[in-house]
Amino acid sequence: MAARVQPRQLAFVLPHAESLSRDNFLEGPANAAALALVDSWPDWPNRVMLLAGPEGSGKSHLAAIWAEQAGARSTAAHALTATAVPGALATGALVVEDLNVAGFDERALFHLMNLAREDQAFVLITARVPPAAFQVELRDLRSRLRAVPVVTLLPPDDQLFRALIVKFCADRQLSIDEPVVSYLATRIERSFAAARRAVELLDTAALQLGRPVTRALAAELLRDA
Missing domain, CATH: 1.10.8.60 (Helicase, Ruva Protein; domain 3)
Structure with a gap:
């Protein structure tokens, strides 16, 4: 008699809630400087700040904590357009998530940085690498990005x-x-x-x-x- 084969269960990929509250943020030497930046708002050294770190290092979690504190809106860097900038910055604070080496509208970002300075608004940008690694065609934007203070998240201990x-x-x-x-x-x-x-x-x-x-x-x- 042939042995019965036990069928495997089907694994359905269901969404799971990942808490992005301040209480659920795991602190350590790797992210101490970035957390200090968020906690020190609005006493920032610059109106525009950038968090740089590898995938999953907590950039989005920190950005969510800051957005809650600052009443900031949030947008993906690749979705930012020049026409959307005034509305995105309407609350006086904005998170720009995942600024990649390529794949964003340079004129929109330049417009955002100019408007943030004019309106004295705050912008928190997240990226996997610092702006110095970006190949930016607009010279004025390149200069602005390289002047943005960068706080780096390190590998975990x-x-x-x-x-x-x-x-x-x-x-x-x-x-x-x-x-x-x-x-x-x-x-x-x-x-x-x-x-x-x-x-x-x-x-x-x-x-x-x-x-x-x-x-x-x-x-x-x-x-x-």
Whole structure:
């Protein structure tokens, strides 16, 4: 008689809430300067400030905290247009998210920086790299961007990295114990993005296989990854 094959569960990708409140921000040496900037508002050294850091380093979380404090609106850098600038800056504060090396309207950004200065408004820009790495055609904009003070988020230390793994699991309501945290912390790249991907992988596999998240499951997944 042929053995019965246990069917795998289908894993549906459901949205999960990731808290972006001040109370849920994980502090550490890697983000201390950026958090200090947010907390020091409105006593900023410049009306326009830029947070630079790798994917998942907490830039959006910090921007959300500041937006709550400053009553700021938010826009993606690639969606900013010159005609939209006055409305975007109407509250006197604006978050411009994910300014890439390419893929934004230079004239719109230049208009925004000019208007912010004229109206004494505040702008917080997030980017993965500092403006010096951008290839900007408008010379005046290039000069303005390079004059913007940059606060850099650094790679996480061990304590923050472990805390991030726990937080990403909590965001997904995923139960995890210390052996799993320790295993992941010593086996994956020490970056915010890697921690997020590892937790997503564990969550998806646990649902598909109908198994709890254990060190053994983590070892299987990372071995096959």
